[in-house]
Amino acid sequence: MSMVTTAGLPQYGASVVIGLIGFLSLKEVLSASQKWNNSLNSSLNMVILPLLLVFAGIVLFKISEII
Structure with a gap:
């Protein structure tokens, strides 16, 4: 058995x-x-920041794919 992987974005992008x-x-x-309040702000920031980093990665990948 061999495992085949393709380069690219994950299916959950x-x-x-x-x-x-x-x-x-x-x-x-x-x-x-x-x-x-501050607690709600911190909680939402903890969720938004990783999603924002993944989004930036997706954008950079798409740009590098074009170039």
Whole structure:
């Protein structure tokens, strides 16, 4: 048995982009509500930052694929 892998983006790239957009939207909406506090801000930042890094990686990969 041999394992064949292909170079490229993982199949979940679209879900990362959708998740990032969703969490950024949620942060924007909640920041205007009375429920907003430092704890909620930190929690959302902990989710958004890794998604943002993966999104940047996807963009860089796509750019390098074109060049």
